[in-house]
Amino acid sequence: MEKAIIRTIMPGVDLIYVHTDKFKTGHLSVNFMLQLSKADAAKNALVMHVLRRGCKRLPDLKSISEELDRLYGATVDPLVRTIGEVQCIGLSANFADDRYLPGHEDILEKTVNLTAEILLDPATKGGLLRSDYVRSERDNLCDAIRSDMSDKRTYSFLRLKELMFAGEAYGTDRNGTLKSAEKIAQIALTKHYKNILSTAPVKMFYCGGADEERITQALLNAFSTLPRGEIDFSAGTDVRVECGEPRFFSEAMDVTQGKLTMGFRLGEVMYAPDYAAIAVFNAVFGGGVTSKLFMNVRERMSLCYYASSSTDRFKGVMFVMSGVEFDKYETARDEILAQLAACADGDISDGELSSAISFLVNSVRAMEDSVASLDAYYVSRSLDGLTYAPSEYAMLIGEITREDVVKVAKSVKLDSVYFLRGTDKEGE
Amino acid sequence: MTFRDYPELGECIYSGVLENGLAVYVMPKKDYVKTFAAFATRYGGSDCRFKLGDKFIETPAGIAHFLEHKMFDMPDGKDAMTSLSALGASPNAFTGPDTTCYIFSCTDKLDESLRILLDFVMTPYFTDASVAKEQGIIGQEIRMCEDNPSHVVFENLLKAMYSEHPVRISVPGTVESIAEITPKTLYDCHKVFYNPSNMVLAVAGRVDPEAVFKAAREVVSAEAGQVPVRDTGFSESPLAASSRISRQMDVSIPSYLIGFKLKPDPAGGDALFRQNLLAELAMDYLAGPSSKLYSRLYEQGVINDSFGCGVGDEAGALYAYISAEGENCDEVADEIIREASTLSRTSGEHEYFERLKKSGIGGTLRALNSPEACCMLMINSHFFGYDAMTELDVINSFRVEDVLAFLKENLVPEKMTLSVVEPIKKVNS
Secondary structure, X not given: OOOOEEXXXXXXXXXXXXXXXXXXEEEEEEEEEEEOOOOOHHHHHHHHHHHXXXXXXXXXXXXXXXXXXXOOOOEEEEEEEEEOOEEEEEEEEEEEOHHHOHHHXXXXXXXXXXXXXXXXXXXXXXXXXXXXXXXXXHHHHHHHHHHHHHOHHHHHHHHHHHHHOOOOHHHOOOOOOHHHHHOOOHHHHHHHHHHHHHHOOEEEEEEEOOOHHHHHHHHHXXXXXOOOOOOOOXXXXXXXXXXXXXXXXXXXXXXXXXXXXXXXXXXXXXXXOOHHXXXXXXXXXXXXOXXXXXXXXXXXXXXXXXXEEEEEXXXXXXXXXXXXXXXXXXXXXXXXXXXXXXXHOOOOOHHHHHHHHHHHHHHHHHHHHOHHHHHHHHHHHHHOOOOOOHHHHHHHHHOOOHHHHHHHHHHOEEEEEEEEEEOOHHHO | OXXXXXHHHOEEEEEEEOOOOOEEEEEEXXXXXXXXXXXXXXXXXXOOEEEEOOEEEEOOOOHXXXXXXXXXXXXXXXXXXXXXXXXOOEEEEEEOOOOEEEEEEEOOOHHHHHHHHHHHHHOOOOOHHHHHHHHHHHHHHHHHHHOOHHHHHHHHHHHHHOOOOHHHOOOOOOHHHHOOOOHHHXXXXXXXXXXXXXXXXXXXXXXXXXXXXXHHHHHOOOOOOOOOOEOOOOOOOOOOOOOEEEEEEOOOOOXXXXXXXXXXXXXXXXXXXXXXXXXXXXXXXXXXXXXXXXXXXXXXOOOOXXXXXXXXXXXXXXXXXXXXXXXXXXXXXXXXXXXXXXXXXXXXXXXXXXXXXXXXXXXXXXXXXXXXXXXXXXXXXXXXXXXXXXXXXXXXXXXXXXXXXXXXXXOOHHHEEEEEEEEXXXXXX
């Protein structure tokens, strides 16, 4: 696969372009990069859903759906994600490559135009985003937040984040909080939207068979009316290296299995982070089926069905999640910490290290076969100015040594533990 | 080995059946870095009762899934999961109502990984100790499912819609049922269902078809067995066994499924594939994102973008469904039935119908981007006797009258089951 080309095509607008003929559909995402904050997260999430309800030319859901049908089942969907403490909102479009359409009909320009119309030319009333759309999407956003709370694995993860990062933006979920979502009003949202358009840096990502000239021209034409004021490039992530004594939280709900979630800070390695080393450490400790957590907490001790770790290199944190019997909470927690201590002591076999590296190299290289993975990879890398391709990142991973892994493990500190247990029915 | 080209989709498939009955399918994909391989047996959670020798035997619920977990243990003490991972492959396995599938993806050392996959799936090795250990792990998996509202709402739908059909049986079983499993039952089930005549190997991505056939021939030495006889002695009414099932859980918002029981075409194969596609198109015509009903209910705030429709086809149980989250499941069910009845009395909107057919192209192409999806297409095509790559041609052959007749016959209250998971109603104490 060809290497990504990154060019600034308008003030504050970068296009990340990856050419390939191997997919049958083209993919475009348009991302506005904003500072994640408790105050604005829900507004940011909401605005994309309101825009998707209708634009001037296609003022309701039905007419947008009809247009997408005419574009041979193209999709244009709201996109709300976080990368560290940057909230990234926009639209993501996927559309058939001309080569596979009857008469090789050109739909790239039409899909790009539709994406731009939805973002820039919304259905309005009296200059404001339509109040009925704002109200109904606000209700839907509240439902989506509630829905995340219904899945207990997700819920316990969100609760841990909320508690562990109480004073940090990171504690806010991508959709914001229910409390802030409920309060959003039409006028404030319209103002907020206009401000985003003129001040947010934009990252566009395209992957597909069109040449660079064609997609660039299509985007420049479609986005010619994007207002560009003074661009605010300040969005970023606050990394905290220190943490105090571990904090322990526990809550009760009507569940049949306990959900254990643990939050760690990666510590001083974040002063000069070696991302490949952090990734290999995570794979050795809890990233896959050869990891210490899988082999010990699940296979050897039979304590759980899942126990795995994940890291966020932007924030410099790691999470461990597991589902265990209520009375095995302490056993599982202590075993997880014992496995971390083993990593820090260098108790890592050649097999564990090489399996972890192979597992990671394989999954990083495989990203080149999925547009969604490529999108996530390049858009997040563009935030810290790293442009290497997945295949190059895979080579860096291949060079990581046991010492590199131990260095990361030694630096990791437990910050908070959250345990969701069952309700004690007899005690009521 | 035969070769079939699908030029309009830009794909081709190499396939063949080995002497021992094992079917092999390969879809090479140009410029892909990754290879995805799946080795599947037509054996799932619904196959608890089957013929061994000349008599039917009963096995505990959850045994196919249990067997899937235990297949990774090898007689030399090695674990196939670890061996594959050590080569850089990402292995996994899953069990459905009618299939068990062992999979891996890799970007290197395909031949070695493929040989491990073929070998471990064909090598049963169970001990009392390893079975006991797995009871603990699967027990936790069952608990995890019990806490997952989308799992509960789905299992409940099938339990309420069917009265006899074995699709009612929970795939992982229960803590009690898996306690009955012994090494002996596992060996018996392996012998019956993991014989090459009941299995298929599918590979897609960066791959040389010759090498796949060679590995399959060399590693799978088992002789052809008989295709197992499953228990089909149950009688199932064409009507829904019960119309509503609800469960209270500690959730923040209700989630629900509205199912309509369909009568699968007894001819199976192409006819059943056609029936599936017609059902999908009809549901889309009725309640898809560009339908009148969808936009009206969305604008009224009755539904949100969690709303979707589709068709389920598992172990010979066929049903159309609506799935959504929200407070108004009974109202939505009424609206669906009323709209289907109204539509079926019209002569159909031809322009809308043709546009819907056109819109299927994007989704079909998108699915083919994924080697995982390509393997599943080939496996299902083989097990159930049709050619998934002809999907667009079949869809093109439908007329709007077909869709209207489908709605009239099937979207009726007697065939409907509503399954809902609701928040716990707090009582004041």
